[in-house]
Amino acid sequence: MSRPAHILIVEDNRLVAKFYRMALERAGGFTCHVTENVAEMLELVREGHVHLAIVDVSLSGSEWEGRLLDGVEVTKMLKTAAPSRLPVLLATAHAMAGDRERLLAASGADGYLEKPIYESEVLVASVRKLIG
Amino acid sequence: MAETFLQEMKRYVGFSGEDAQLLRTLGPHLEKYFPELAERFYSQIPHHPNAFRVFTGGHAQIARLKQTLQNWARGLFTGVYDEAYSTDRFQIGYRHVRIGLDQKYVISAMGIVRSFLSECLLLEFPASDERLRYARSLNRMLDLDLNLMCESYMHATVDNLRSLNEQLERANTELAEASRSKDEFLAQTSHELRTPLNSILGFTKLMLDGLATSPDEQRELLEDVYHSAQLLLGIVNDILDIGRIEAGKVSLHLETLNPRHILDSTLPLVAVQAATKRLELRDETLGTKLPQVLADEVRLRQVMLNLLNNAVKFTERGTIIVRAAVHAVNGQQFLRFEVEDTGIGIPRERQGAVFEKFVSAHPAQSRRQGGSGLGLTISRKLVELMGGDIGLASGGANRGTNVWFTVPLAAART
Numbered sequence: 001m002s003r004p005a006h007i008l009i010v011e012d013n014r015l016v017a018k019f020y021r022m023a024l025e026r027a028g029g030f031t032c033h034v035t036e037n038v039a040e041m042l043e044l045v046r047e048g049h050v051h052l053a054i055v056d057v058s059l060s061g062s063e064w065e066g067r068l069l070d071g072v073e074v075t076k077m078l079k080t081a082a083p084s085r086l087p088v089l090l091a092t093a094h095a096m097a098g099d100r101e102r103l104l105a106a107s108g109a110d111g112y113l114e115k116p117i118y119e120s121e122v123l124v125a126s127v128r129k130l131i132g
Numbered sequence: 133m134a135e136t137f138l139q140e141m142k143r144y145v146g147f148s149g150e151d152a153q154l155l156r157t158l159g160p161h162l163e164k165y166f167p168e169l170a171e172r173f174y175s176q177i178p179h180h181p182n183a184f185r186v187f188t189g190g191h192a193q194i195a196r197l198k199q200t201l202q203n204w205a206r207g208l209f210t211g212v213y214d215e216a217y218s219t220d221r222f223q224i225g226y227r228h229v230r231i232g233l234d235q236k237y238v239i240s241a242m243g244i245v246r247s248f249l250s251e252c253l254l255l256e257f258p259a260s261d262e263r264l265r266y267a268r269s270l271n272r273m274l275d276l277d278l279n280l281m282c283e284s285y286m287h288a289t290v291d292n293l294r295s296l297n298e299q300l301e302r303a304n305t306e307l308a309e310a311s312r313s314k315d316e317f318l319a320q321t322s323h324e325l326r327t328p329l330n331s332i333l334g335f336t337k338l339m340l341d342g343l344a345t346s347p348d349e350q351r352e353l354l355e356d357v358y359h360s361a362q363l364l365l366g367i368v369n370d371i372l373d374i375g376r377i378e379a380g381k382v383s384l385h386l387e388t389l390n391p392r393h394i395l396d397s398t399l400p401l402v403a404v405q406a407a408t409k410r411l412e413l414r415d416e417t418l419g420t421k422l423p424q425v426l427a428d429e430v431r432l433r434q435v436m437l438n439l440l441n442n443a444v445k446f447t448e449r450g451t452i453i454v455r456a457a458v459h460a461v462n463g464q465q466f467l468r469f470e471v472e473d474t475g476i477g478i479p480r481e482r483q484g485a486v487f488e489k490f491v492s493a494h495p496a497q498s499r500r501q502g503g504s505g506l507g508l509t510i511s512r513k514l515v516e517l518m519g520g521d522i523g524l525a526s527g528g529a530n531r532g533t534n535v536w537f538t539v540p541l542a543a544a545r546t
Contacts, residue, residue: 013327013330015330015331015335015356015360016327016330016331016334018356019330019331019334019335019338022338022343022344023334023338023343026338026343026344093323093326093327115326115330116326116327116329116330116333116334117330117334118330118333118334118337119337120334120337120338120341120343
């Protein structure tokens with residue numbers, strides 16, 4: 001692989017974000033940026049630095065215009081802000097099957113990661129599949 | 133005006149004012165047969181297999197009922213068959229339905245009365261013309277009576293079913309409510325459990341796959357795994373606790389305790405974390421003699437530790453102060469513990485709700501720190517089980533929180 005792919009990780013749990021980052025960076029070919037800050041992630045996306053975003057569906061620290069956003073709203077904003085098509089993986093801890101389709105449809109995300117995810121290969125494969 | 137049921141039935145059985153007159157003159161002739169009627173009627177009843185399921189008062193009750201039956205028979209011949217009479221008959225039906233007496237027994241009882249009174253007429257009136265007139269009036273009146281009784285049974289049964297139905301609906305609503313809150317509990321706890329599990333499995337797998345190479349990095353990951361496992365253990369314990377508490381299966385071991393030991397064994401457990409956050413942890417009870425309390429040692433420590441942990445968790449700078457003082461409520465003496473912090477406080481509108489399951493004044497903070505979301509709920513139940521009370525005060529957002537709870541003094545109980 002030539003240039004590394006930049007992955008934006010939007011996740012409010014420090015350890016979960018750390019796992020994503022390590023799994024991807026150790027697999028090779030990825031650099032990661034972890035943030036909950038909406039302004040920061042929008043800027044990164046707008047500048048075209050992000051090749052894929054992993055967004056957790058339940059967020060607790062992502063405020064925008066005085067309101068807490070969830071992963072569905074963040075996904076929509078990132079997709080709108082991106083200059084070219086930005087693939088998004090929505091991470092859901094909702095174990096219910098019906099929820100997943102509803103969340104994917106509502107957010108426009110390209111795929112989902114079902115938490116708990118602890119097999120780094122699964123994570124890496126899901127990301128690679130979307131980046132192509 | 134609409135016809136009443138009584139008027140309708142009188143028309144149906146052909147009962148007239150003339151019948152009423154005749155019955156009034158018939159009454160005194162038959163009076164002497166009433167004891168025998170009562171006797172014949174109730175002598176059979178105790179032989180019925182179901183008798184004492186209904187007549188739970190046994191033979192004494194049946195003796196009383198013989199008198200009641202004579203009065204009832206007398207009532208048939210007053211010559212007044214008005215709305216009050218009808219109401220009286222209705223009440224009999226309601227009474228019978230209430231004690232579980234089946235309608236079929238009353239119909240057969242009316243049959244016994246009818247044939248007995250016919251025999252009386254045969255004995256009393258040899259002239260067949262007179263006898264026939266009386267018999268006709270008597271039969272119409274008994275038809276009327278039977279109709280009133282049957283109608284009253286139907287009404288009473290419908291009323292019964294209606295109230296039974298309402299009870300069932302209420303029970304149903306309560307069950308649905310309970311089932312919904314169980315579902316919510318399950319969804320919420322499975323989410324809380326998965327979060328630390330995620331880190332434990334993820335990091336150990338990374339290490340097993342040989343993706344963490346340097347000893348420093350391996351140590352760091354092991355620390356993450358260790359803390360996540362501790363968090364997981366705490367959550368599992370809380371879930372088991374709340375389950376036991378809600379099932380009423382918590383048994384307390386109440387004993388006389390020195391509160392000093394409780395403070396000395398809990399404060400050091402949060403001291404390290406407080407120091408890491410540069411918080412001052414001040415024990416204002418030091419140097420004062422605290423009276424002994426009557427409590428469960430393990431549970432009292434659990435409550436104290438929970439409040440201390442919350443204070444450290446939700447305070448970024450400043451001080452955490454622990455106080456204890458004797459406090460009387462309605463003449464009973466308690467020791468009142470207080471944990472006060474200078475942390476993020478609790479907005480007024482959430483102050484009442486934080487003792488509920490999974491309700492946090494600061495969902496963002498709580499999520500980041502992890503936890504079962506059950507700590508204050510468990511603390512409240514435990515304090516209440518030990519005979520005390522718990523509450524909190526906060527000046528509002530960013531103005532600190534003061535959580536207090538009481539436990540009875542050992543001397544306050546005998």
